[in-house]
Amino acid sequence: MFTFHSAFPLCSRRDIDRSSNRGPALDIHFDKAEARFDGRVTLHPLTVRLTERRIGVIGLNGSGKTTFARMINGLVSPASGNVVVNGFDTKADTDRARAQVGFIFQNPQNQIILPILKEDIALGLTPRKLSKAEIEARTAAILARFGIGHLADRRSHELSGGELQLAAFASVLVTEPDILIMDEPTNQLDLKNRNLVARTISELPENVIVLTHDLDLIADFERVLLFDNGRLAGDGNAAEIIARYRELAA
């Protein structure tokens, strides 16, 4: 069961949904979806359905994890087959499929582009055509949610690694996606910031798909997918799939 006990006030409108056992939607369907780059198959035809709230994606370097994740938000279009996200086909309905998914990139420096943090967060709300007051209120609320309201006026390049990762979460979650994909969220963090980010992820009400080499991060996830050479080589509970990955990597 999901409980809030963090130093961060992570509650959002979604908690109201969750109290009635209806979390944000998560229904991702890969139907014989294949990815190719320059004619080379990088993800072999994959059929899988994902509905769990916490999904880990593991595998050796170059095994196809990022390609798989980018297919979910339409950044990579299937060469054949389909990917349908909460009912929207990523090829036929790219914008609406993409609106379901917030993607947190491997390097948070690439996520925060404007010099002042609160301006960067507000940037994500520009397409909504909200009033200035509403944008300021939503920006302040999302920064407060991650316990970084005091950093609103700071220059983003001055933030620490952990602060920057939390800022990247805020910059994506301000757009209220139902599904959050994180590519290596604990990469390059020291142990303290790694633990802070891990705790924050575990307390997020949103659906989360995490690509990682940090196996402890996903040890209690409901489902883990293992990729090997562009194929799904394992799909099951975390303990079983992590054990299989250790064998594969040995």
Ligand SMILES: Nc1ncnc2c1ncn2[C@@H]1O[C@H](COP(=O)(O)OP(=O)(O)OP(=O)(O)O)[C@@H](O)[C@H]1O
């Ligand atoms: N834009 C691209 N152009 C050409 N090949 C690509 C492209 N993106 C990925 N690939 C290839 O697809 C394969 C899978 O790469 P992918 O990034 O999905 O792996 P990964 O499991 O995420 O790796 P890592 O753990 O190193 O991030 C690799 O062989 C990679 O070189």
